[in-house]
Amino acid sequence: MSITFPFENIPVSEEWVFKNVKSTQQWTHGYHRYPAKFLPNLVKKIIEDYTDQGDTIADLFAGCGTTLVESKIHGRKSVGVDINPVAQLITDVKTNPIRENLLISKYKIILAEIESFRPEDFQQIEKHDRIDYWFYPNEKYKIAFLYQIITELQTTKKVKNFFLVALSNILKNCSKWLQSSTKPQVDPDKVPTDVFKTFNKQVKSMLKKNQLFFEALEDLKFTNIESKLVLEDARKTSIKSATINAIITSPPYVTSYEYADLHQLTGYWFDYLNNLREFRKNFIGTFYSYGESLDSHSAIAQRAINDLKDKNLRTAREVANYFSDMHDVANEMYRILKDGGKSFVVIGNTTFKDVKIQSAEIFAELLDLSGFEIEDVIKRSIPHKLIPTIRDKKTGKFTTINNKNSKQIYPEEYIIIAKKENGNH
Template identity: 70%
Template sequence: MNCSIFGKQTNQYNMDVAIPFESLSVSEDWTFKNVKSTEQWTHGYHRYPAKFLPNIVKKIIEDYTKEGDVVADLFAGCGTTLVESKIHGRKSVGVDINPVAQLIARVKTQPIDPKELDRVFKDLVNSLEFYDEKNYHNIEKHDRIDYWFFPENKYRIAYLYDLISGLPESQKIKDFFLVALSHILKNCSRWLQTSTKPQIDPDKVPVSVFFAFKKQVKTMIRKNSDFFKELKKLQYSNVESQIFLQDARKTEIEDSSISTVITSPPYVTSYEYADLHQLTGYWFDYVSNLLEFRKNFIGTFYSYGTELKTESKTAQDLIDQLKNIHLRTAKEVANYFNDMKMVADEMYRILKNDGYAFIVIGNTTFKNVKILSAEIFSELLELSGFEVHDVIKRSIPHKLIPTIRDKTTGKFTTVANKNSKKVYPEEYIIIARK
């Protein structure tokens, strides 16, 4: 069975024959080998775990959307979908529960006149000459700041934060420099540089704050200039792009207002985004209680409930296996897929009739149990009223996500661990129509 979407022919998945997604052949058209599109435009402003590959979004927009369409991403993260939508002249809206993500996405989609940025940056650099450490010896910030930062860098970060916050310019310009400051926090802290997990490196010599800040701003200014000029040339500078601090399970997006959803949900039993962005959260006063902050996120064991029932038959079989191995994990997985059902319902609500959802998601293994996230999400979409038209399998050679787990513990590890194995070698693009 071939599915035709806006005239595009696809052959990846026969919806009339139930076969495991893993049996599908890899589509070379969607693999993007040797392509590092995360550095184009403003995509490289800020490090972000499991970053959505811009080329996937670019290809979806170019192949399956048209002028006048409105694109939405309910897990907007650092704004990849929104940036690609804007550079393609598509109005877009994104939501994310993480205020750090919202800040990054907002800055990445709002280019600034390069001359104005250059002027403000020169003023900031000149102001660094007036730094006096003793003025910050009594600074009051979250206790965890002292855990992550040596005093010398702590004082300099506080000075920079005050400088940026006190700028007489617009919030848009302030946010640009705050993103630069946010990006360097890991480099300037005791956080193990090679790890996405929060852990101290006892041997690390943190980077000098002022040096790192100036270097990052210069990089961002160059990227901003390219984005600004290209949008102006294409006459897309005023194309609307909005990012809201909202929950993907219940957004404020209007009913039937979206043409296309393009998103990549968080992986089950995967990242603790609240933990990974805690440095910015503490410095920018987004977080006061990390435990409470964690509970807002989907796909976290901090928010698991007690329900072990789910609407998906495949998910239920999985949960029944897990509960005999590790009850807490079973509850976490059940909670995750119940949340994902709410997200599927939300996607259906906001899409126009005949609108399409493109969901990029991968399978994994945990506690030696195969978690068929893609298959399960397809079931959830159908339960919400969608017709799943196609499933495309792609390899992920450049996706910024750890691909190694310990076979016994299920925790992320490295290839040096003899008990390790790859868990995200491929992922799937589910194409569903309302």
């Protein structure tokens, strides 16, 4: 089809809106908070409408594994790619449910150990300096204690990781991090929740979800369906050429999040990172990337970059970096897909410093340049507040509706369906 520009003229498709659907609580989806989480029902519908059993599905921005969980429960093999070790940990646990009796026996050991906790045993603990920035001593000692117990458990890595995910998800509640903020911000008035009680509640919730997922996979005989997340760059993966039937992915939003910053609590506690600035450089489309160029393969992106250049050079470079990275990602998608395979890219447009950035149209253009045939573009409104939707017009930072400079962004998003016609590109 020829692409209709701009995409905002496309009518909203109600069957893709999923009003009043709490699919994030199904299966293991709710194990861990994650910014801009992919809506499971969206992935579910794509899998059911466009793929067949026996297909292999890939997600090059796998995040906390929504595509992989849905692929497994639908009997599709899947491979995810993400640069973030926290994403890998969460996804491994979410896609591999464990026999309940094994988890409960190890959980009883942890509970028994908690009885013997003595804060003075952990006062000399050596951890990254930023741990003291984010945590009061009382919570710090208890978290250190839990981390030690879990990592020293006599059990498999899979079981240890289950409890590490539970610990990871409570870190924000037990820290000084402003609870209502996705971005790193200290709340001087916050009273952190009790570490042991919060951990206990989190584990109990995960045990229930684990069991439901385990039983469902057993009933369907999908327990051994392959599902893995590799710690790699979406621009250059180890996935073999022409081996994937469908790609279902939602790229990070341009100028939206510093994912590295958002997972720093787990990063520091679990020794995934030492230097945040260096860690950031691995992430796509960040102003910490090396690129200085203001050129883009996309004509639509180029117009936005030129408009931004006059307002803020650093932001213009950041946007140019992002779309340069996305051009490489589009080429990688084309390489790994089988002939006739389809790519489903879920993405929204935004405005930054009063410049409209048509990310969806730009990505469609990049897919077209990579050799894809754009088959369809579906527009959906976002009913749930899964991502911050309000930005300050002056600073460009996320804010609240009470801010007089505020304006809403990403109230809608698009599903770009692109087909690889043949391998002659």
